[in-house]
Structures are given as C-alpha cells and as structure tokens.
Amino acid sequence: MTSFDAVTLARLQFALNIGFHILFPAITIGLAWLLLYFRIRFTRTGNVAWEYAYYFWVRIFALTFAVGVVSGVTMSFQFGTNWPGFIERAGNITGPLLGYEVLTAFFIEATFLAIMLFGKERVSNRVHLTSAALVALGTTLSAFWILSLNSWMQTPQGYEIADGRFFAADWLAVIFNPSFPYRLAHMLVASLLTSSFLIAGVSASRVVRGVDGPATALVLRTGVRLAAVLAPLQLVIGDLHGLNTLAHQPAKIAAIEALWQSGPGAPFTVLGWPDEGQGRTRFALEIPRAASLVLTHDPDGAVQGLDAFPGAHPPVAPLFFAFRIMVGLGLAMIAVAWYLAWAGRGGRSLPRSGLRVLSWMTFSGWVATLAGWVVTEMGRQPWLVYGLLRTAEVAAPHPPATIALTLTAYALLYACLLVAYVLTLRHLGTKPAASLRMLGQPAPGGRSP
Amino acid sequence: MTHALPVIFMAIMGIALFAYVVLDGYDLGIGLLLPFADGHEKDEMIAAIGPFWDANETWLVLGIGVLLIAFPVAHGLVLTALYLPVTLMLIGLILRGVSFDFRVKAAATQKRMWNRAFAAGSLLAAVAQGWMLGSYVTGLTPSPVGRYFAALIAATLPALYVVLGAGWLLLKTDGPLFDKALRFGRRAMLPMGLALLAISIATPLVSPTIAARWFALPNFIGLLPIPLTSLIAFAAVYWVLGRPDVARGGYAWIVMAGTTLLCLMATIGLAYSLYPYVVLDRLTIWQAAADTRSLRFVFAGVVLVLPFTIAYTVFVYRVFWGRAAGLSYGDGSH
Numbered sequence: 001m002t003s004f005d006a007v008t009l010a011r012l013q014f015a016l017n018i019g020f021h022i023l024f025p026a027i028t029i030g031l032a033w034l035l036l037y038f039r040i041r042f043t044r045t046g047n048v049a050w051e052y053a054y055y056f057w058v059r060i061f062a063l064t065f066a067v068g069v070v071s072g073v074t075m076s077f078q079f080g081t082n083w084p085g086f087i088e089r090a091g092n093i094t095g096p097l098l099g100y101e102v103l104t105a106f107f108i109e110a111t112f113l114a115i116m117l118f119g120k121e122r123v124s125n126r127v128h129l130t131s132a133a134l135v136a137l138g139t140t141l142s143a144f145w146i147l148s149l150n151s152w153m154q155t156p157q158g159y160e161i162a163d164g165r166f167f168a169a170d171w172l173a174v175i176f177n178p179s180f181p182y183r184l185a186h187m188l189v190a191s192l193l194t195s196s197f198l199i200a201g202v203s204a205s206r207v208v209r210g211v212d213g214p215a216t217a218l219v220l221r222t223g224v225r226l227a228a229v230l231a232p233l234q235l236v237i238g239d240l241h242g243l244n245t246l247a248h249q250p251a252k253i254a255a256i257e258a259l260w261q262s263g264p265g266a267p268f269t270v271l272g273w274p275d276e277g278q279g280r281t282r283f284a285l286e287i288p289r290a291a292s293l294v295l296t297h298d299p300d301g302a303v304q305g306l307d308a309f310p311g312a313h314p315p316v317a318p319l320f321f322a323f324r325i326m327v328g329l330g331l332a333m334i335a336v337a338w339y340l341a342w343a344g345r346g347g348r349s350l351p352r353s354g355l356r357v358l359s360w361m362t363f364s365g366w367v368a369t370l371a372g373w374v375v376t377e378m379g380r381q382p383w384l385v386y387g388l389l390r391t392a393e394v395a396a397p398h399p400p401a402t403i404a405l406t407l408t409a410y411a412l413l414y415a416c417l418l419v420a421y422v423l424t425l426r427h428l429g430t431k432p433a434a435s436l437r438m439l440g441q442p443a444p445g446g447r448s449p
Numbered sequence: 450m451t452h453a454l455p456v457i458f459m460a461i462m463g464i465a466l467f468a469y470v471v472l473d474g475y476d477l478g479i480g481l482l483l484p485f486a487d488g489h490e491k492d493e494m495i496a497a498i499g500p501f502w503d504a505n506e507t508w509l510v511l512g513i514g515v516l517l518i519a520f521p522v523a524h525g526l527v528l529t530a531l532y533l534p535v536t537l538m539l540i541g542l543i544l545r546g547v548s549f550d551f552r553v554k555a556a557a558t559q560k561r562m563w564n565r566a567f568a569a570g571s572l573l574a575a576v577a578q579g580w581m582l583g584s585y586v587t588g589l590t591p592s593p594v595g596r597y598f599a600a601l602i603a604a605t606l607p608a609l610y611v612v613l614g615a616g617w618l619l620l621k622t623d624g625p626l627f628d629k630a631l632r633f634g635r636r637a638m639l640p641m642g643l644a645l646l647a648i649s650i651a652t653p654l655v656s657p658t659i660a661a662r663w664f665a666l667p668n669f670i671g672l673l674p675i676p677l678t679s680l681i682a683f684a685a686v687y688w689v690l691g692r693p694d695v696a697r698g699g700y701a702w703i704v705m706a707g708t709t710l711l712c713l714m715a716t717i718g719l720a721y722s723l724y725p726y727v728v729l730d731r732l733t734i735w736q737a738a739a740d741t742r743s744l745r746f747v748f749a750g751v752v753l754v755l756p757f758t759i760a761y762t763v764f765v766y767r768v769f770w771g772r773a774a775g776l777s778y779g780d781g782s783h
Contacts, residue, residue: 059554062550063550063551063554065503066503066546066547066549066550067546067547067550069503069506069546070542070543070545070546070547071543072510073506073509073510073539073542074539074543076510076513076514076517077513077528077535077539079517079524079528080513080516080517080524080525080527080528080529080535081528081529081531081532081535081536084524084525084526084528084529085525087517087521087524087525088521088522088525091517091518091521091524091739091743092521092739092740092742092743093743094517095514095517095518095519095521095739095743095747096518096743096746096747096750098514098517098518099514099515099517099518099747099750100747100750102507102510102511102514103511103750103751103754103755103758104750104754106507106510106511107504107507107511107758107761107762108758108761110503110504110506110507111503111504111761111762111765112761112765113503114499114500114501114503114504114765114769115500115765115768117499117500118499118500118769119768122768122769123768165740167740167742167743168740168742168743168746171746396525396529396532398529398532402532402533406532406533406536409536409540410540413540413543413544417543417547420547420551420555423555423556424551424554424555424556427554427555427556428554
C-alpha cells in the first residue's frame with residue numbers, strides 16, 4: 001500500500017506542476033503572435049496606438065513568460081527526481097525530442113525577448129520586428145517538440161523494444177505520430193483563443209472602468225474578431241481530434257462518454273454523475289443512440305465500453321466532467337465572440353453588458369485548456385506510454401513523507417504565484433492609461449527592467 | 450562513433466554547466482547582494498541583469514537536458530539521489546525568476562516583498578546548488594563525510610556567485626554601487642577560494658584512483674598549469690578588488706575575466722578527475738549512455754543549431770553592452 005501512496009503523491013505532484021505550467025504557455029504561444037501582429041500593424045500604418053498596444057502587452061507577455069520558464073525548468077528536473085524509470089526506459093525517444101526543444105526554442109525565446117523588452121533605443125525597427133517574429137516562432141517550435149513527445153506517449157510508433165527499453169527505429173514516424181497533428185493544431189488554436197479572450201477581457205474591463213487608453217478599442221476589436229473565427233474552428237479541430245482518439249485510445253473515449261457497456265446503439269450522456277464503484281451513471285440525462293451516431297456515424301453502430309478494458313481504463317468521473325467543462329466553455333466562447341463581433345460591426349461601440357461578460361471571461365481559456373489537458377493526460381492513465389509502459393512502473397522509490405513535503409511546498413508556492421499573477425494583471429489592466437507622448441520617453445521612475 | 454559520442458556529449462554538458470555557473474552565477478550573485486543596496490541601487494542592479502537572466506538560466510536546462518538525453522540512467526540516479534536539494538533549488542529559481550517581473554509590475558506597495566523574494570530565491574538556489582555539487586563530487590554516497598562536505602560547499606559556493614555578481618556590476622554600473630561592488634567582492638574572495646579548493650581536492654580524497662591519477666609524477670607536472678593559472682587568476686582578481694584606482698582606471702574587467710578563468714580551471718580539473726565516470730566510481734559515461742541512434746540524431750541538431758545560438762547570444766550581449774543605466778521598458782498603458 002505504501003508504494004501505491006508514493007506513486008499517487010508523485011502523480012499529484014507532477015499533475016500540479018504540469019497543470020500550473022501549462023497556464024502560462026497557453027497565453028504566451030498565442031500572445032507572441034498577437035504581439036508580432038501589433039508590431040507589424042505599427043510598422044505598416046505608423047499609428048502609434050499599435051506601438052502602445054505592443055508595449056502594454058509585451059510587459060504582460062514577459063511576466064507570463066517568466067512564470068512559464070521557471071515552472072518549465074521544474075518539470076525538466078522532475079522527470080529525473082520522480083520518474084527515473086521513464087527516462088531510463090524511454091529516454092532514447094523522449095530525450096532527443098526534449099533536446100530539440102531546448103536547442104531550437106528556449107534560447108531563441110529567452111534571447112530575443114530581451115530585445116523586445118529593452119531594445120527600443122538600441123536596435124532598429126527592423127531588428128525589433130525580426131525579434132518579435134523569432135520569439136513567436138520560438139514559442140511555436142517549443143509547442144511543436146513537446147506536443148510531439150506528448151503525442152508519442154499517447155500514440156507511440158516508430159520504436160523498437162529490447163530489454164524493456166525503447167529504441168528509435170524511425171525518427172520521422174516518432175515525431176509525426178498519429179495523434180500529433182491533431183494535438184498540435186488543437187493546442188495552438190487553444191493558445192490563440194486563450195490570448196484572444198485575455199486581451200479582449202482586459203480591454204473590456206478597462207472600458208467598463210473608464211480607464212481605457214488610445215489602443216484599448218483596437219485591441220478589443222482584434223481579440224473579439226480573432227475569437228469569433230477561432231472558437232468555431234476549435235470545435236471542428238476538437239471533433240477531429242476526438243475521432244483520432246477513438247481510433248487509437250478507445251478507453252479514453254469510453255471514459256469521456258461514461259460508456260459502461262460495449263454494444264450497439266449507445267446513448268450519449270449529456271450530464272450525470274458517473275459512479276465507477278457501481279459501474280453506472282446516476283441521474284443520467286441521455287440522448288438515445290446519440291453516442292453511436294457521433295462516434296460511428298450510425299445510430300446502431302457498435303462502440304466499445306469500459307467493460308472492454310478491465311484494469312486498463314482511466315478514471316471515469318474526472319474525464320467525464322473535464323470534457324463537458326471544456327466543450328461547454330468552447331460553446332460559450334463561440335456565442336460571446338459571435339454576438340460581440342456582430343454587435344461591433346462597422347465600428348459600432350459594444351454594449352456594456354457584453355463588455356462585462358467579456359471581462360468575466362478573461363481567463364476562460366485557462367479553464368478550458370486545463371480541462372482539455374485533464375482529459376488527454378488522465379485519459380492516458382494507467383499508461384505512461386499508451387499500451388506499453390505503466391506509470392506505476394517508473395516512479396522513484398522515495399518515502400511518501402518526502403514527496404508529501406515537497407508536494408505541499410510546491411502547492412503553496414504555486415497558489416501564491418497564481419494569486420500574485422492574477423492580481424498583477426488586474427493592477428496593470430486597471431491602471432489609468434498613460435499619455436501617448438510617453439512612448440517616446442523613458443518610463444517614469446527611470447530604470448525598470 | 451559509438452565510443453566517441455558519449456565523450457562529446459559529456460563535453461557539451463560540461464560546457465553548458467560551466468556557462469551556467471558563470472552566467473547565472475552573476476545573476477544569483479546580484480540577487481545575494483540585493484539586500485545590501487538602497488532602493489534606487491536595487492533598480493540599477495536588476496537593470497544590469499534584466500536582459501540576460503532568462504537566457505542564462507537556459508544553460509542549466511541545456512546541461513540537465515544533455516544529462517537526460519545522453520545519459521538517461523545517470524539522469525535518474527543523480528536526480529533521485531539529490532531529491533531535496535533539487536527541489537529547494539527549483540523553488541529558489543522559481544522565486545527569483547518571477548520576482549524579476551513582479552517587483553516592477555505588481556502594485557508599488559508590494560515591491561519590497563518581491564525584492565525580498567528575489568534575494569531569498571537567489572540564496573536558496575545558490576545554497577542548494579552548492580549542496581548538489583558537494584554531494585556529486587563525493588560520489589552521491591550518504592556518508593557523514595559526504596554530508597559535511599556538501600554542507601561546506603553549500604555554505605561557500607554562494608561566495609563565488611557574489612564575486613561574479615560584483616564583477617558584473619563593475620562592468621555595468623558606476624558611482625557608489627561600483628565601490629560597494631568592490632567591497633563585497635573582496636569580502637567574498639576568501640570563502641570563494643575555500644569553495645574552489647575544497648571542490649578541487651575532494652575527488653582525490655574520496656577516490657584513491659583519482660588521487661593516483663593526479664599525483665603520479667609525469668601527470669602532476671603536466672597538470673601543474675591548472676593550479677598555477679588558478680592561483681594567478683585569484684591573485685589578480687583580489688588585487689583589482691582592493692585597488693579602486695586600478696578598477697576605475699579601466700581594469701575592472703579583470704574581476705569578471707579572472708573569476709571566469711578560475712571557474713574554467715575548476716571545471717577542467719573536475720572533468721579530468723571524473724572522466725570516464727558520470728557518477729564517481731559507479732557509472733561510466735558508456736554505461737550510462739543512450740542508444741547511438743538517439744545520440745546521433747541529437748548531435749546533428751547540436752551541430753546545426755548551437756553555432757547560431759552562440760552567434761545571437763553574442764549579438765544580444767553587444768546590443769546591451771556598456772552601463773545599464775539607460776535600460777528601460779518602452780512604457781505603455783493602452
């Protein structure tokens with residue numbers, strides 16, 4: 001029982017780290033491209049409001065990036081401190097993919113971000129623009145490699161196994177494994193959508209509070225229009241990703257839909273309370289045959305239930321709820337973005353009620369992204385490498401008390417940082433807008449980093 | 450190739466960790482010195498490292514990344530053995546990294562708190578790294594001697610960072626802060642010397658085979674340049690730190706250069722001692738190495754990418770060369 005407890009604690013700790021970490025790349029990947037867009041618009045039009053928007057958001061980008069970097073460094077160590085077996089057995093595959101992430105992304109991002117932040121009086125606009133483009137490229141390359149690795153753990157291919165260790169047989173097959181294109185597209189759009197709602201939400205609350213500046217309206221419109229395009233696109237990509245999952249990880253789909261028994265004509269459960277102990281869903285609100293229709297495109301099509309995967313399916317309730325939170329938020333995003341895009345057509349000013357809703361949805365992308373990662377990562381359990389290597393096999397033999405101690409320390413630290421981050425964003429977002437003329441002069445108070 | 454690749458990766462890891470110690474060393478050192486500066490000086494000190502710290506910390510990710518990629522078995526063994534100090538270091542690095550941004554972006558009333566968090570995080574990371582290094586060079590064995598030794602390095606390694614931090618401030622600032630940097634740098638010299646000496650003699654003391662390799666006669670003479678260069682570098686740094694007129698007369702760079710040279714000598718000495726082990730007397734680099742196909746795949750990436758990395762790192766250091774006083778955000782609130 002003791003070893004089980006240690007594994008559970010180690011999993012909790014990793015889930016905490018990875019869950020905290022993903023919040024920040026979820027913003028920076030998308031925001032980097034938005035910053036490049038602001039910079040390009042400034043260069044093209046010469047309208048200083050765009051430069052204004054750029055510097056306002058580059059500060060928030062830097063803060064977000066810093067939290068993302070430090071929590072990401074933590075993860076690179078935790079593979080060794082908590083999951084040594086993972087690297088010992090799958091390191092031949094995972095190591096190079098992580099290595100390419102460090103080589104092609106981390107240094108570019110960190111180095112050229114310095115120019116975006118401090119380069120104003122030291123480099124030409126062309127160098128500045130190039131730096132913004134390289135940072136955006138870097139964040140996306142980082143997502144490319146890490147999602148390739150994650151997808152390989154979900155849908156492994158291109159490997160050989162000898163003496164219990166994985167060896168790479170075909171690198172292209174490893175990198176472009178079956179779920180990778182779907183997961184990459186889903187995550188990149190998720191990040192753009194998260195940052196669209198972030199910039200639109202912060203701008204909306206500035207308008208509501210009457211502290212809006214010269215660029216607020218521009219940024220608000222950019223965020224709303226981008227969200228109106230991306231939110232429905234994300235629904236389509238998510239659906240394709242789901243079909244890919246059905247083909248490769250049917251147990252994950254069975255848990256998402258709380259399908260207990262295999263068979264034809266499976267109903268779709270809209271809401272309910274999955275009870276894994278009794279193997280049924282209480283208070284289920286069902287649409288007859290709809291699951292079969294969605295998954296097989298035939299109302300009488302046969303689908304595999306959880307009974308087909310004894311001892312090898314993920315926990316049902318967390319996946320069931322997380323999936324519904326993600327999809328529900330996605331639908332809410334479509335509704336809000338479409339309504340506001342329509343209300344703001346032809347430069348009309350947006351209704352106050354709509355702006356309020358938008359400001360409540362500032363962090364909606366975070367919740368949806370986190371729910372999505374719960375679905376995909378918990379949905380991989382009990383496997384670390386799907387169908388081949390179990391998570392419990394690779395954990396380090398630390399005493400549970402040690403892990404409990406470090407887990408508590410991380411949890412406290414992350415809770416404080418999350419509060420500090422949100423409060424700081426609120427502080428930056430509600431400070432009255434400074435005068436446009438300040439753009440040409442050093443910041444008040446002189447040398448802030 | 451099968452035989453050479455692990456050696457090449459060991460060298461890459463050594464270079465990355467050496468770069469990390471020097472580059473993030475000056476960041477951490479400035480964090481350690483922060484409590485001794487007044488409000489305006491604090492801003493100046495942080496402006497001196499603002500554009501660099503992020504990329505500097507990335508060398509640690511590369512170093513640990515190479516351990517993971519090239520020596521997967523050692524990655525697990527080393528990091529599992531160093532569980533607590535690694536956790537403390539990570540918490541320290543997290544605090545330090547986020548405080549950079551929070552101290553100027555959060556409400557002004559919180560600035561003091563984030564300054565403290567910045568200094569505390571730097572201290573925690575520096576002490577934990579000393580603990581890790583001390584445990585590593587004595588072979589990761591939980592003996593009492595190993596523990597005392599780790600405690601000694603944990604207590605003294607931060608002094609190396611202080612000297613590096615002072616050296617960086619001498620290049621990036623002037624006025625009262627310049628004089629403070631000289632004073633603090635000089636005070637940290639003795640514990641720094643102790644740390645470097647202890648690290649250098651630890652491996653021969655713990656392992657007779659390493660002692661034999663150093664002190665057998667022809668080798669000893671061949672190796673003599675390492676301690677001699679270290680001694681000269683140490684003396685030069687100490688001399689400049691004690692002579693404000695010399696430091697102001699254009700020789701302040703000697704502090705940073707001399708300390709970097711000291712770190713380089715220590716790295717070379719350590720590499721000579723440890724080779725061919727990745728974990729002292731337990732695991733050689735070939736026993737720990739990943740599959741050749743994996744190493745070859747990454748090596749191609751290293752050869753293609755690393756020259757660019759070094760080129761643009763140099764470019765950015767040139768962009769931000771000189772005193773840091775003018776560095777500020779283009780401010781904007783929209």
